[in-house]
Amino acid sequence: MATLTAAEYEAVAARHPAVFAGSRRKQVTRLIVGLGFVAYLVFAWWFFAVGTVLANGNWGIAGVYLADWVSYETRPNIVFTSDGLKVKYPRFSAYSDQRQPEWVELQDVRAPGLAGRVAMTIGNGAVLVEPGQVSARRGGESLAITVAPDQTVTAAEPLPAWAGQKKPGGTIVLSFGFSGSVQIEGDEVKVRHRFWGWEDFVFDPNSPFWGKSLGEVMSLILSGDRIEPGMSNAQLAWDNILNNSEWQHGDVWLKLGQTIVMAFVGTVFASLLAFPLAFAAARNVTRNRVVNQVTKRLFDFLRSVDMLIWALFFTRAFGPGPLAGISAIFFTDTGTFGKLYSEALENIDDRQREGIRSVGAAPVLVQRYGVIPQVLPLFISQSLYFWESNTRSATIIGAVGAGGIGLKLWEAMRTNSDWENVAYMVLLILIVVFVFDNISNFLRKRLVNQSVA
């Protein structure tokens, strides 16, 4: 057997350049298409002013928002008063004068929330606030800061890298990385301490179960005395969870249920209506050109008027809620299913139908035994496929007013302070989509196997 050496390869290639170079036209076309894409992207960059928008973006806040997805902040303010240091919390905080977090230690307490000194541990650092004096430590470095009566803030030594001051005598900000920050102003110290996790996820601070360990809660439920005389402890706990003021579990689950129902009912009804219409649209089943064309154009119309338009219209008709979403999905998908079903019908095997017809069956029976067994698995499989994708669509049309979890998500995002709730809802949606995806895949696989066997 002859083997070619590298030199012979080269020689062959040199003798037949056309084979190795490829056609010139193809190369030029490729080049033009590539350049066209680049030119288009440059145009789009200009058209959407991408550079300006990105430069003007509030990227600092993006980090905070992202951190809010999986963590929360506790924000005590320590105010310098003539009586001592007053520790204050925001209005809806879990903490108050009576209830201080573990990492805040009030020393020399004079009244609830009023102390002579306040010691705090933040991450790998610690801060001690005294009247007119703040001493901070992070890692091995420490810093002493004096707050003069004329409200000027000065550090005793040059500021380390983790502290910043914009102008002499002004506010000093101490950064403790992810763990938080301390802002020392002339009249108060603002502390932000960030913790991983979701705050008060199960019980809110108004609940008698708040702050108790799982064991304590269980023993209260199983054997404790009734906290509320009107209901058992288990009922109270469940009620407290559903009405958690921060997480609103009951409402979120209700809205999620609405979204699931929208997708389910919309898909089922669309399939049911599209089924008979598809028979009218298939030209091999209904031999009437006019009927075929009218139904097909109806499908096209329903499909092309976008789900968004239907959703906006039906939100006006039914008000926000699942009925609007159901109708929107129903209208759009009747068109989609009609198109898919009628195409499936037009591609059926005609021999089965002829066989049934040859034994003298009535027209309806011909369809029942000659056509439906062939197409039904396909129809159901397609409906299942859309069921899962409609669950996602239902989330989006919910946001434009059709209700459900989409609207709730949108409201949570608009306030820009509830990103942890957004994360919670996204997690629920991902779980639902994942579960439905698997159910629909499982059923589809079974159906397709059955029809093959």
Next chain:
Amino acid sequence: MTATTSDTALAVERHWHDLASRRRLYSLGGLVLMLVALGGSLWFANESSAGKFWDRLPHVFDFIDQLVPRDGWEVWRALFDLPSPYADGSLKYDYPDGRIYITQSFYIPQYFYKMIETINIALVSTIIGFALGFCLCFLAASNIVTQRWLRFFVRRFMEVLRAFPEIVIAGFFLAVLSLGAIPAILAVSIHTVGALGKMFFEVVENADMKPDEGLRAVGATWVERVWFGIVPQVMPNFLSYALLRLEINVRASTIIGAVGGGGIGEALRLSISRTHEAKTLAIVLLLLLTIIAIDQLSAWLRRRLVGEQAFAFGRGG
């Protein structure tokens, strides 16, 4: 002998009856389950809706009343930004105010401009999604990548991109970048990466491996094997799926537009909520025509690329 045969026949028939009745039982059970689920869902939907179904049913088509303009020509005036005879200074008849002037005298009507914006959002996101999905899909295909963990990781990654609600991505970037088209582009393209990546790797897994074998025999690197062995055969299918995705993305960017991403969706939402009948009709007409045109164009291109098989299934995940 005859007795045994008929015994066998009887047994077969009995078995067939058993199977048939079990099948019937399963079908009936499935149907009952379905009806219960449907009934429960309907009851739940009705209970938790703001407007009750039976109370609101007579009013379902009320919105059509709100779509009747003062006269037929109003729709065209709204569509082409021509002055209206009913102009009273209100937003309802301010059609010429929306004109976008390109030169001194030549303008693009407002809704056409917004439609172009929406189409561009869809186009840019499809291109970005195509590029990234293209890069990712080979890493998820079992015939190209032998490392299980890598495939597993890439597939789960694409699944999350696909299932992550678009509206959350849009909402997040709207908070960071303020109103505009870029949050919409980001949201739609992130979803597109996941959706196209899944379609693509399934195509790659069905590719003919003989060219790859040949390239492997002459010592081609991994990238060369993919580029010269796989890409040429899967490219038509990839482009076909990308075109299908473009159709979906036009719709998706309209919807994202309605929640703050700009473009025609926003115009439509505003116009419907303010009951500007002529404007609403003009936008619906424009959207309908554009979507039909894009669907037809894409169908024609796909038919040229891969033939009839491009029409086997619906719009995809």
